[in-house]
Amino acid sequence: MKSSGFRKFLSETGDIARFTGRFFTELFKPRFEFAEFFRQCYFIGYKSLPLVAITAFIMGLVITIQSRPTLVEFGAEAWLPKMVSVSLVREIAPVITALICAGKIGSGIGAELGSMKVTEQIDAMDVSGTNPYKFLVVTRVMSTTLMIPILAVLADAVSLYGGFLGTNIRGVCSWDLYWNQVFDTLTYGDVIPSIAKTFLFGFAIGIIGCYKGFNSSKGTEGVGQSANSAVVISSLLVFVLDLLAVQITDLLQLT
C-alpha cells in the first residue's frame, strides 16, 4: 500500500516534469497567442489586486502591532520600522501573495481547464486549428509568472503602508521618518531575491493549475478534485521554493 502511494507520487512528479518541459518547447514555437495572454493577465493580475492588497495591508498592520511589545521590552521601539520592513519585504508579502494566488488563481485555472477537458472543449479547440497547449497552458503560465511578481511588489508597498499605520497606533512616527528608516534598512540584497522568488512562485502556480486541469478525470467530481489538488500542491510548492530560495540567497551571501 505504502509503496504504491510512493510510486504514484514519483510517477506524478515525472508527469509534471514532462508537462513543464513541454511548456518550454512550446513557448518558443511560433503562433504566439498574445490576445489570450493579455486577457489572462487582466484576469489573473487585475482581478486579484483587491484581494492581495487587503491581505497585505492587514498583514503589515498585524505584524507591526505584534512586534511592538517585544521591541519595547528591549527598549528598541525606534527599531520597529526597520524590523517590520525586513520581515514584510523579504518573506511575508511575497509568500502571502503567492498563497492567496495559489488559492484564487490556481484553483480557478484547475477548475476551468478541468471542466474544459471533461466537456471536450479542449478537443474542440484542437480540431479548430488551435494547439490547446499553447492557447491555454502557455498563456496562463506566462501570465501567472509575470503577474504574481507585480502583485508581490504591490503587496510590499501596501503592507509597508499597513506597517506605518501600525507604528502610529501606539507610538508616533512621522511619514517621512518611517519611509526614511524603511529605505535605509532595505538593501538590494533584501529586495531582489524576494522579487526573484515570486517569479518561481508564479510559474509553479500556473504550471500546477494547468497540469491538474489538463489531466482532470471525467465527471464533475474530477473537476472539483483537480481544482482542490491544484491549490494543495501549488501552496506546498510555494513553501518548498521559498525554502530553496532562502538557501540560495544565503549561500550567495546576499543577506
Place this chain on the structure above:
Amino acid sequence: MIAETNSEPKVNSDTENKTVIQIRNLSKSFGENHVLRDFNMDLNKGENIVVLGKSGSGKSVLIKCIIGLIKPETGTIKVLGQNIPDLNREDLDKIRVKVGFLFQSNALYDSMTVRENLEFPLRRHSVQKSNEKENDLIMEALTNVGLAHTIDLMPSELSGGMKKRIALARTLILKPEIILYDEPTTGLDPITGKEISNLMNELAKKYNTSSIVISHDLNCVKRVASKIAMLIDGKCYAQGSYEELEKSTDPKIKHFFEL
C-alpha cells in the same frame, strides 16, 4: 430514404475513387483494454454511415482517431487521400478544415458567447476572411439551425437541444465535406431528436456532405443512415442497410434492433 439507400451502391461502384474515408486494420488499446482491433470501414462520397455499438465499445475512440485526436497503435486512416496518423500538425489542420466534428458533449466554449463560439474555428483556421464575410457566415450557420436570435447569449443560457444546434452550426461553419457526429441525439427528447435528425439530412443535402454518425437512437438511425456498420468487439462486425440488418438472425445484431 429507402429508395435513396438502394441507389447508393450503384452510384459508387462506377466511381471507385469517391471513397472519402478509408480505414484499414485500425487498432487502439488503453493499457489492457483493447478497444479497437483490426477495424475496417469505408465511407463513400454522399453516404451517411451510422456506427452502432454498445456504450463503451469504442465508438468515440473510433471517430477521434479519424480526426487525429487519438493516435492509433496500428492501421491506416485515409481521409481525402491522406493518412491521418502520419500527418504533422499543419497538414492535420488543413484536413480538419474539411472534416467537421460534432462532440458528444457539444463542447461549446463556456466562456464565450454564441457568436464567439462560431467565430473561433473561422478565426483560428488560417482561412482569411473579411469581417463582413465572417458575419455573413455566422448568420448563415445560425439561420440553418434556426437559432439566429441566440447570437449574443452564453451557452449556459441555452437548452440542451439549442446547444446541440449551436454545436452543429459551429461544426458546419467551415463548410466541411465530411462530418463526424458523435451521438447527435442522445439526451434529447424524441421530438427534438427527430428535429436534429431532419436537420442533419437537410444540411447533408444542402452542402453535399458525407458523414459518419454514431448513435444508439434507432429513430435517428432510421432517418439518417444510408448504411449501418456494427462495432462489436472492436471490429466492424457487420455492414448493411437498416432493413438488411433488422432482418438479421445473428443474436449480436438482433439485439440492437429490439425495442
